[in-house]
Amino acid sequence: MENLSDRKKRFIMLAIMSAMLFASLNQTIIGTALPKIISDLGGMHLYSWVFTIFMLASSVTAVLVGKLSDLYGRKPFILIGIGVFSVGSMMCGFSNTIIQLIIYRGIQGFGAGMIMSTAFTVVGDLFSPRERGKWQGIMSSVFGLSSVLGPTFGGWIVDHSDWHWIFWVFLPFGAVAFLMIWKLFPYWQRGVPQAVDYMGSILITLTIIPLLLAFTWGGNEYGWGSVPIISLLAGTAIFFVCFMIVERKVKNPVLPLHLFKNGVFTISNFLGFLLGAGMFGTIMYMPMFIQGVMGASATKSGMFMMSMTLSMVAASAIIGQLITKTGKYKLFALSGLFIMGGGTFLLSILSFDASGLRVISNLIIVGIGLGIAFPIFMLTIQNAVSHDYLGVATASAQLFRQMGGTIGVAIMGTFLNYSMKAHLASGAKLSLGPLNMPSGLRKKILQIQDPQILMDHSRLSKLLVSIPPEYKQPVGQLVVSVREALDYGLTHVFMIDTIIILCAALLTAFFLKEIPLRTSNQPARPSRER
Incomplete structure (x- = not known):
């Protein structure tokens, strides 16, 4: 060409x-x-x-x-x-x-x-x-x-x-x-x-998938030292060794x-x-x-x-x-x-x-x-x-x-x-801990701890409007805490x-x-x- x-x-x-x-x-x-x-x-x-x-x-x-x-x-x-x-x-x-x-x-x-x-x-x-x-x-x-x-x-x-x-x-x-x-x-x-090379194709796929799963789940869904993460990394190592052996032999x-x-x-x-x-x-x-x-x-x-x-x-x-x-x-x-x-x-x-x-x-x-x-x-x-x-x-x-x-x-x-989890824990306690409010309202307000609400501005605005006046200041502090x-x-x-x-x-x-x-x-x- x-x-x-x-x-x-x-x-x-x-x-x-x-x-x-x-x-x-x-x-x-x-x-x-x-x-x-x-x-x-x-x-x-x-x-x-x-x-x-x-x-x-x-x-x-x-x-x-x-x-x-x-x-x-x-x-x-x-x-x-x-x-x-x-x-x-x-x-x-x-x-x-x-x-x-x-x-x-x-x-x-x-x-x-x-x-x-x-x-x-x-x-x-x-x-x-x-x-x-x-x-x-x-x-x-x-x-x-x-x-x-x-x-x-x-x-x-x-x-x-x-x-x-x-x-x-x-x-x-x-x-x-x-x-x-x-x-x-x-x-x-x-x-x-x-x-x-079908076997090599399968093995390289089986090497990549558990490796990515381990890095995606580690520290989030499971601890880095947990059985699922260690198993995934061990599986990656095993399949990688098998891949190396196969690739050295195939035409x-x-x-x-x-x-x-x-x-x-x-x-x-x-x-x-x-x-x-x-x-x-x-x-x-x-x-x-x-x-x-x-x-x-x-x-x-x-x-x-x-x-x-x-x-x-x-x-x-x-x-x-x-x-x-x-x-x-x-x-x-x-x-x-x-x-x-x-x-x-x-x-x-x-x-x-x-x-x-x-x-x-x-x-x-x-x-x-x-x-x-x-x-x-x-x-x-x-x-x-x-x-x-x-x-x-x-x-x-x-x-x-x-x-x-x-x-x-x-x-x-x-x-x-x-x-974020470490920062939010102290922020939520500081903003809402001392307040005496109905459990339903507290549960509603704590939705703000979810960072995804910061990216939906209309949803956040509606939630803030629904808050009683006496709680607006601490809730405002909570929003600032989540942003921080x-x-x-x-x-x-x-x-x-x-x-x-x-x-x-x-x-x-x-x-x-x-x-x-x-x-x-x-x-x-x-x-x-x-």
């Missing part, structure tokens, strides 16, 4: 970016709308699962499809991915409970894994590593554009209409993307079809272990893992700060988050051009990570009375750093392996980045819940975010080797991976 005409390549990229825009719009639109959805459906303790199940499903699917697309071509998988994602989006809109929403988000995740894995692989099929810098920047800009439009539309819809529409409004994009790829994308198969492993002998491939995947944790931690928890702590509407939250995504779009487009022009990437990666780390640190010291301008300026800093760093590690991975392993290498980058996002958000959620508790918990979240990103910067400085970007997909000498 590298030898296709420039015109043909541009049309194919237009089709691929349409599919990517469809998937990422539906992924990002939920950010600002989720607090309202949780308030309607309930299940604050399952807040992170709406995100976690999506990332889990897409992570597993991405690595499986990566290998299959190396064997059978990219086109069938991206078309199936669009179809599955569309069905999942439609079903999400019909959710009546938080459990239903989580299940349907998992279906979305399966489709998204297929789309994202094949989309970034196609860039590698069409362009040499030296040319990919520009196109990776453009692809990241598409994701950034969806991050602007998605939260903005999501906030507007939940403020002015029914939240169910956030899952339906972009379905026409899916239909257009499907037709474009069906028409424009050439059928292409790499070599003779070979046996599929076509789903994730070839010899790729990890390549230092650039290994460190780039780990850096992608850390970047995923930092990126999704900010995307998921910053709307909670804006809506729950600052008391802003979902629409305003989307506008605030737009500042981060617009700066990310601009930085990604510029850095992609610079990488293609210079052939260098390490200094750019370092700069992006340090800038992003500085931005997340500024987020960690925000208080509930922070001005909107200060929040926006901090988010812009995070966006610039993220936009610089985001496209680079995918490029270094693709450049480090032979073209025969392009699909599985690209999928591994997706897997590690999404696993980082899933585990990172779960860990941050654990710290958030723990911090949420602020206190989010401070820990963004501080963890900062530590993760700065660790990634140090690892980049000392362990990421900069190798020249190839000017062709055909290696000049036999690949080390063979």
Whole structure:
């Protein structure tokens, strides 16, 4: 495909970016709308699962499809991915409970894994590593554009209409993307079809699922030293060992272990893992700060988050051009990570009375750093392996980045819940302990201790209006206490975010080797991976 005409390549990229825009719009639109959805459906303790199940499903699917697309071509998988994602989006809109929403988000995740894995692989099929810098920047800009439009539309819809529409409004994009790829994308198969590594696929799935469950439930549903968590971690270890044994023996492993002998491939995947944790931690928890702590509407939250995504779009487009022009990437990666780390640190010291301008300026800093760093590690991975392993290498980058996002958000959620519970306990006692009030009224007032009510401003207003005058002052103190508790918990979240990103910067400085970007997909000498 590298030898296709420039015109043909541009049309194919237009089709691929349409599919990517469809998937990422539906992924990002939920950010600002989720607090309202949780308030309607309930299940604050399952807040992170709406995100976690999506990332889990897409992570597993991405690595499986990566290998299959190396064997059978990219086109069938991206078309199936669009179809599955569309069905999942439609079903999400019909959710009546938080459990239903989580299940349907998992279906979305399966489709998204297929789309994202094949989309970034196609860039590698069409362009040499030296040319990919520009196109990776453009692809990241598409994701950034969806991050602007998605939260903005999501906030507007939940403020002015029914939240169910956030899952339906972009379905026409899916239909257009499907037709474009069906028409424009050439059928292409790499070599003779070979046996599929079914056992390896099952074992890597059984390794990932209990690992994610352990990090999601640990510190929330169960203590870290409890039998369920220890059992899940033990299961992860057992299945991982079995996976390693199987992958060493099969002819076509789903994730070839010899790729990890390549230092650039290994460190780039780990850096992608850390970047995923930092990126999704900010995307998921910053709307909670804006809506729950600052008391802003979902629409305003989307506008605030737009500042981060617009700066990310601009930085990604510029850095992609610079990488293609210079052939260098390490200094750019370092700069992006340090800038992003500085931005997340500024987020960690925000208080509930922070001005909107200060929040926006901090988010812009995070966006610039993220936009610089985001496209680079995918490029270094693709450049480090032979073209025969392009699909599985690209999928591994997706897997590690999404696993980082899933585990990172779960860990941050654990710290958030723990911090808030400790802060709320003393706050509730201080505000209501000395008062002598009817038990029914006390039970009603203590609903305010649930942080999700802070994100539903109309519900909070109705509750406050119904409070008798003699109790309004202590109830007002309780609301302030809950806001402070949420602020206190989010401070820990963004501080963890900062530590993760700065660790990634140090690892980049000392362990990421900069190798020249190839000017062709055909290696000049036999690949080390063979």
